[in-house]
Amino acid sequence: MEVNTLTVTDNRTDQTYTLPIVDGTVRSMDMRQIRTSDDDFGLMMYDPAFMNTASCRSNITYIDGERGILEYRGYPIEELAERCTFLEVAYLLLFGELPNESQLKSWVYEITHHTMLHETTRQFMEGFRYDAHPMAMLVSTVAALSAVYPEAKHVHDAENRLQQIKRLIGKMPTVAAMSYRHSVGFPYVYPDNDLSYPENFMNMLWKMVEPKYAANPVLARALDILFILHADHEQNCSTSVMRSVGSALADPYLSVAAAAAALSGPLHGGANEEVLRMLDEIGTKENIPAYIQRVKNGHGKLMGFGHRVYKNFDPRAKIIKRTAEEVFRVTGHNPKLEIALELERIALQDEYFIKRKLYPNVDFYSGIIYQAVGFKPELFTVLFAIPRTVGWLAQWQEMLTDSEQKISRPRQVYTGQRSRRFVPMEER
């Protein structure tokens, strides 16, 4: 018997099947042959929330959740965060290799020269209510870019795809910054091509009447590191949406908008905003034990804790904690840090969290840095969407060029009624 196989006996029929095991997986389609009769559809796998289903083969991001390891294209996240810029990492994620000097130079030039929005898009954004949530504005505006670049629908044309990828990476900070300026009633600031990616973003957010905005280099670097940490995370909820919508051959603007919509949820990218609200609600260190007890009693969750994949420290959370110290040297201490540290300390000693392997995730500390840098909580998820756009696009491109991929279309177990007699209105 071949070693790399799985032998299954169907006790309904006493038939035995031998299924190949490749890379630690068996193919769900191999189950289809397991049938009780000729007209039986065949066995399916039932996996709500995709707890144990690999939907693709990917060579972009590696995670070992038990050991707390994260690598982009084989490079440890710690080293990338320390030694690269975000655009360098974006190149790595999209093209598979770190750029050499001239490749990086022209890549940065290209992205920088795609930061402008068409005036009609700016006007489109002006139409939102004064109190629109920046994430709602971002999702809708990115979708609206589909109308500005109708040629983006040619998703099988590699050159065309690359053009849209550059546009999206270039324009995300502009859309994000304008959504912020809109929510505070300030005039929009146009991009400045002399500035680096994070500096230009800060410029569009905070430039007032000064002729040239000068970003604090420590804060700009901290933002760039946060962008690196958020750039990709393999098949998370929003990335699965990107692949799923993209598999129907929707254009990249619409697919990114759909992915960003998924990201906005409080169980996903929206968690960073919720962490800040939670820390506000807790208020002082003395209130922490009672808050934790409430969570243990089933009233809400400890936001920024737990992860589907990490059952150990999220390696990104560790880097963020270090980055926070550098930021606080510039901005002064964020009093919320004290509460967060104490919350983490108590939770990590608590049987409830130990048993369930619940550790702080990327969102636990990112919000505290963002707030210290000067971002409003409503902007936190938008800050997540900017770099994750790179991951979405890398995964989208991989999906489109994978000959095994088709339109994404799960099966269901139908539990409703069948073949009912229609009831006319007068009998209901």
Ligand code: CMC
């Ligand atoms: N606080 C308290 N209990 C928790 C938490 C938490 N943050 N997370 C999970 N649990 C409990 C959960 O109630 C369950 O307990 P029991 O076995 O008694 O029913 C157990 O731990 C297993 O949790 P689960 O809900 O089955 O785990 P999941 O993999 O479905 O959910 C998660 C993962 C991230 C949605 C969840 O941990 C959560 O809601 N965390 C808070 C929100 C958050 O921080 N999200 C950001 C995730 S990281 C970045 C990102 O993806 O954007």
